[in-house]
Amino acid sequence: MKGKATYMITEGGVDYTLGTIKNNYIHYDFDKVLIFLEAKGKNLFGQHFKIYDEDHPIIFKLCIYAIHEVDYCKKLDIDPNKGILLTGPVGCGKTSLMKLIRHLTPHRKAYKIVPCRNTVFNFNHLGYKTIEDYGSDGYYCFDDLGVEPTGRHYGQDCNVMGEILLSRYDYNENPAQNRRIITHATTNLNAAEIEDRYGNRVRSRMRSMFNLLAFDMSAKDKR
Known part of the structure; x- marks a missing residue:
């Protein structure tokens, strides 16, 4: 032995x-x-x-997800085949934790942190190629979902992050794809605000794409 x-x-x-x-x-x-x-x-x-001690419970959930601890994931209703949607008030540490937790498993491919505002700026310059680039492949954590402005390219408005999320969902639903892509995100918005921002269709798809992990709304600003 x-x-x-x-x-x-x-x-x-x-x-x-x-x-x-x-x-x-x-x-x-x-x-x-x-x-x-x-x-x-x-x-x-x-x-x-x-x-902070008060953040230990949510860090524990992020850790068991990152290391794919099957028994604890099952006990806490976390699906390792979905991404993480980390929610909480401004300044509670969402972005820092998502940047940090990927270093726990250096033997696995790390996701890239992509500010949602940057995807819109890219769309404004490059157009729908941005949605194709972020929507079809890659391992990303979209940071600050919901605070990005509406995209505009050659006079046409576009809800860029909504389209990217739909594209990533459709990618996984395509039987021709031989692997799933995982999407992570951080947001200050609650479920109702996400639906108002992106619509019911995107909100419905997000339920099947993400494990929802939430800071308490009273979490203090650590900045």
Whole structure:
């Protein structure tokens, strides 16, 4: 029977133990994961970065999703085959956590953080090629969904992010595709506001695309 080996990630020249490896399976220790994430956060965002105790429950859910911990995902009703829609008030740390959590699994392909405003700016210059580029493939986290302006290209208005989300949904529904694409997003909007912004059709598709993880609306501004 194989013994246990330590699983570590090196950050800033320091080795951080995240758990043990047994029978080719990593058993993570959440307390040790938090230590690593705070160290990584300080390197990414500055020495002021801190993981707050009140955020541990939502960080735990993000972690079990990232590492595909099947039993906990099932217990917490998280589908590893869907993306994450992380919601909460302005400044609660949504973007920082989505930037941070992807470093927990360096052996997997990392998603790119794409500000939704940037997709609209790209559309204004390049037109519908932007929707084709972001809507058909790639591994993205669309940041600040719902605050982007309406796109306009050669006088034609377009709800750019709504079209991108529909395109990514359609991509997965196409039987000719041999793999699914995962979409993540952060937003300050609630479900009703998302429907007002993008319409019922997009909101309906989002239910099948995302696991909804929400900060408490009383979460403090950490900026």
